[in-house]
Amino acid sequence: MKFEIIGAGALGLLFGAKLLNAGHEVTFWTRTNHQADLLTKQGYILEESDGSLHQIEASKFQAHQIKEAVKIGEYRENDWVFITTKQRHIDGELLSIIQSLHGERTGTLCFQNGMGHVEKLLTFLKGRQIYTAVTTEGGKRIGTERVIRSGVGKTTIGIVERRSPKSDQREAEKGIYGDDRGESLVNTLDIAGFPAFLSKDIDREIFRKLLINAVVNPLTALWRIPNGELLETEERRNLLRQLCQEGAAIYQANGISYDPALYEQVSEVCRSTAGNISSMLNDVLQGVPTEVDFINGYLVEMGRSAGVSAPGHEMVWQLIRGLPSTNRISI
Numbered sequence: 448m449k450f451e452i453i454g455a456g457a458l459g460l461l462f463g464a465k466l467l468n469a470g471h472e473v474t475f476w477t478r479t480n481h482q483a484d485l486l487t488k489q490g491y492i493l494e495e496s497d498g499s500l501h502q503i504e505a506s507k508f509q510a511h512q513i514k515e516a517v518k519i520g521e522y523r524e525n526d527w528v529f530i531t532t533k534q535r536h537i538d539g540e541l542l543s544i545i546q547s548l549h550g551e552r553t554g555t556l557c558f559q560n561g562m563g564h565v566e567k568l569l570t571f572l573k574g575r576q577i578y579t580a581v582t583t584e585g586g587k588r589i590g591t592e593r594v595i596r597s598g599v600g601k602t603t604i605g606i607v608e609r610r611s612p613k614s615d616q617r618e619a620e621k622g623i624y625g626d627d628r629g630e631s632l633v634n635t636l637d638i639a640g641f642p643a644f645l646s647k648d649i650d651r652e653i654f655r656k657l658l659i660n661a662v663v664n665p666l667t668a669l670w671r672i673p674n675g676e677l678l679e680t681e682e683r684r685n686l687l688r689q690l691c692q693e694g695a696a697i698y699q700a701n702g703i704s705y706d707p708a709l710y711e712q713v714s715e716v717c718r719s720t721a722g723n724i725s726s727m728l729n730d731v732l733q734g735v736p737t738e739v740d741f742i743n744g745y746l747v748e749m750g751r752s753a754g755v756s757a758p759g760h761e762m763v764w765q766l767i768r769g770l771p772s773t774n775r776i777s778i
């Protein structure tokens with residue numbers, strides 16, 4: 448298969464490496480010319496979860512700056528465009544560039560945590576197949592030259608539909624080739640080494656992950672602790688419980704189904720990813736903007752529109768937004 452990967456960060460490089468090793472064609476589209484140059488000169492290293500190192504030879508793939516896509520990418524005969532940038536990178540400019548990478552039967556798969564990007568994609572890429580991946584894979588990028596797979600996760604994909612009365616068109620598309628295409632991607636990912644599943648109800652997975660991220664990410668980022676340490680004290684567990692309860696009330700008011708054993712589910716994620724630095728803590732430590740607006744911010748707005756207040760989520764949202772980008776005070 449032919450893959451275009453937009454965003455050669457942690458997740459893009461991880462998926463790209465293993466798809467290349469499985470014999471697929473991969474082109475990386477980077478924000479800067481500098482990164483594309485380095486990748487095409489030196490390749491990069493994948494450090495697997497068992498510590499083994501795999502050199503990804505530069506001769507095996509292409510890498511270009513995204514701005515080149517309009518010139519050289521127009522209507523390529525590709526199978527999939529993977530969007531592996533952060534939420535905040537998906538703006539009008541990127542969306543119109545993404546359009547030029549689509550051939551007749553290209554599918555789009557987006558990997559972002561949080562909410563907001565899907566609606567943008569559905570609006571911009573009208574008539575295209577948009578899939579979402581909900582993944583618990585853990586990728587960490589070290590410079591341009593190395594990506595670490597911190598844990599083997601599970602990747603669930605599904606075709607998304609517009610959450611508005613205009614859903615008829617998407618339903619029709621799904622009927623034509625949606626599930627076949629998804630199934631073939633799931634098999635490809637599985638063979639490449641990513642445990643993958645096709646969901647007929649991807650919204651359920653998306654909302655399940657949204658709540659997990661809304662509870663784990665801001666608290667780990669504020670307390671600067673790995674996920675597992677959230678369960679260590681009564682104070683931390685109490686706040687975890689409060690955020691779960693508020694999330695459940697918001698979902699209930701919006702008619703979104705959720706697992707009643709939410710706290711246990713979140714605790715299980717903390718245990719199974721105990722050593723992980725959450726993506727939000729990682730962003731805070733690197734001094735780059737977090738995805739809190741698309742996670743807790745989104746949840747608070749959902750609550751407001753249904754008349755449900757969520758003081759805990761509102762507070763952690765604002766606390767994260769207010770964090771300084773560097774530690775300026777030393778004693």
Ligand SMILES: NC(=O)C1=CN([C@@H]2O[C@H](COP(=O)(O)OP(=O)(O)OC[C@H]3O[C@@H](n4cnc5c(N)ncnc54)[C@H](OP(=O)(O)O)[C@@H]3O)[C@@H](O)[C@H]2O)C=CC1
Nearest residue numbers: 454455456457458477478513532533534536559560585586
């Ligand atoms: N890492 C993980 O394990 C997981 C991540 N996710 C989600 O996946 C998404 C990506 O995460 P992650 O890979 O960690 O993020 P990274 O920050 O590592 O990667 C994002 C990449 O996108 C690039 N980029 C930014 N703007 C553009 C653009 N206009 N065109 C092309 N590339 C661009 C960035 O380039 P530059 O560095 O030059 O700015 C960067 O290389 C996030 O939404 C995250 O929530 C979900 C599950 C797990």
Ligand SMILES: CC(C)(CO)C(=O)C(=O)O
Nearest residue numbers: 663720723724725726727
């Ligand atoms: C599941 C969790 C919390 C794992 O770290 C995650 O998705 C993240 O860090 O963004």
